[in-house]
Amino acid sequence: MNIKEFENKEEKVFLIRNIIEVRIPKKSYLKLIKKYPKEYIISFSKEKKIFHSITHRPLYYITKESGIPLLGYNAFGLIDRGTNLIQVRPITGCNLNCIFCSVDEGRFSRSRFVDYIVDVDYLVEEFEKISKFKGKNLEAHIDGQGEPSLYPYLVELIEGLNDLKEVSIISMQSNGIPLNKKIIDRLEGKLDRINLSISALDQKIANKLHGVKYPLKKILELAEYIANSKIDLLIAPVWVPNYNDEEITKIIEFALDLGAGKRFPPLGIQKYIPHKHGRRPKTTVMTFKEFYAKLKELEKEYDVNLILKPEYFGTEKRKRIPKPIRKGESYNAKIVLPGRLKDEKLCIVKNRLVSIRSNKRIGGFAKIKIIRDKDGIFFGKEI
Numbered sequence: 001m002n003i004k005e006f007e008n009k010e011e012k013v014f015l016i017r018n019i020i021e022v023r024i025p026k027k028s029y030l031k032l033i034k035k036y037p038k039e040y041i042i043s044f045s046k047e048k049k050i051f052h053s054i055t056h057r058p059l060y061y062i063t064k065e066s067g068i069p070l071l072g073y074n075a076f077g078l079i080d081r082g083t084n085l086i087q088v089r090p091i092t093g094c095n096l097n098c099i100f101c102s103v104d105e106g107r108f109s110r111s112r113f114v115d116y117i118v119d120v121d122y123l124v125e126e127f128e129k130i131s132k133f134k135g136k137n138l139e140a141h142i143d144g145q146g147e148p149s150l151y152p153y154l155v156e157l158i159e160g161l162n163d164l165k166e167v168s169i170i171s172m173q174s175n176g177i178p179l180n181k182k183i184i185d186r187l188e189g190k191l192d193r194i195n196l197s198i199s200a201l202d203q204k205i206a207n208k209l210h211g212v213k214y215p216l217k218k219i220l221e222l223a224e225y226i227a228n229s230k231i232d233l234l235i236a237p238v239w240v241p242n243y244n245d246e247e248i249t250k251i252i253e254f255a256l257d258l259g260a261g262k263r264f265p266p267l268g269i270q271k272y273i274p275h276k277h278g279r280r281p282k283t284t285v286m287t288f289k290e291f292y293a294k295l296k297e298l299e300k301e302y303d304v305n306l307i308l309k310p311e312y313f314g315t316e317k318r319k320r321i322p323k324p325i326r327k328g329e330s331y332n333a334k335i336v337l338p339g340r341l342k343d344e345k346l347c348i349v350k351n352r353l354v355s356i357r358s359n360k361r362i363g364g365f366a367k368i369k370i371i372r373d374k375d376g377i378f379f380g381k382e383i
């Protein structure tokens with residue numbers, strides 16, 4: 001196990017795989033260390049607190065033993081939107097602070113208060129169960145509210161998914177920063193595609209868009225390395241009017257020059273969309289009509305598909321995992337976790353997570369009515 005340790009006046013701190021920060025009161029630690037090995041204390045100390053080392057928010061470790069289901073919530077676990085693609089969300093939290101972030105992620109987030117990480121064996125096991133229902137030729141798409149490659153068990157996750165006979169494609173969204181050549185080498189032959197977000201080739205614009213001193217040179221070198229590996233590269237900029245209009249053509253040329261998209265399209269240009277709980281830069285928002293008209297022009301100019309269709313990725317409709325709960329139904333539900341937003345709580349109903357707004361304590365019960373059940377993601381309200 002990759003564990004670093006340090007201490008301050010009050011606490012003994014263990015940093016596992018650079019992400020999971022376990023803090024134990026020093027007094028208690030000094031007593032425990034006389035009797036137990038460090039690994040045991042990290043796992044079983046009752047007084048420990050766990051944090052995400054990048055966002056500094058409390059980090060909830062979701063294990064099989066916790067009894068917390070991996071279906072029903074959009075921040076972690078698995079999502080089935082009725083196709084052969086299953087979204088795999090292993091961790092929340094991001095190392096960037098993009099001004100256009102739809103989920104207000106990063107260390108300076110004003111609306112996200114906790115993070116989650118899912119045990120890798122549990123995640124693969126639950127994916128396997130779903131895969132038996134969904135059938136062959138599945139795509140496991142690793143994404144999430146945050147940067148999925150911060151997941152400290154990424155290689156193990158991809159290897160686990162790769163061993164499932166129903167999975168034929170494994171793809172991943174990434175801003176690329178936590179990745180390096182060594183990780184790419186380890187993932188070759190297992191991971192099929194990386195959707196790498198690059199939204200500017202100009203350093204100043206990149207810094208502005210991502211809210212940090214952006215490591216542009218590293219990301220461009222990484223893009224080239226991926227393009228020359230067996231992993232397919234799709235470059236995915238977010239087009240934010242008034243910020244990176246001139247960058248889009250440069251990014252298209254860069255992707256084509258690199259030879260991105262050998263098996264799948266080389267580019268996936270996304271339109272900035274303001275979200276209720278996302279960040280909103282001062283920009284004009286393009287309508288979809290305007291956006292697609294612009295993409296069409298660029299398609300002609302560069303002779304490349306930019307208006308993407310599900311079939312380019314082998315995505316097809318599939319029977320959905322049956323929903324055990326439906327909109328309009330009422331339940332007495334146990335509250336098991338804090339949600340990411342203020343006053344948000346997660347409860348369990350029939351082996352699904354349901355997000356509600358409530359001041360009730362974790363461990364208590366709430367009478368709720370399901371108000372949304374789209375794509376197997378459930379929202380309820382207290383009644």
Ligand code: SF4
Nearest residue numbers: 094096098101105146
């Ligand atoms: S847009 Fe993506 S990379 Fe940027 S802060 Fe949000 S989650 Fe992170």
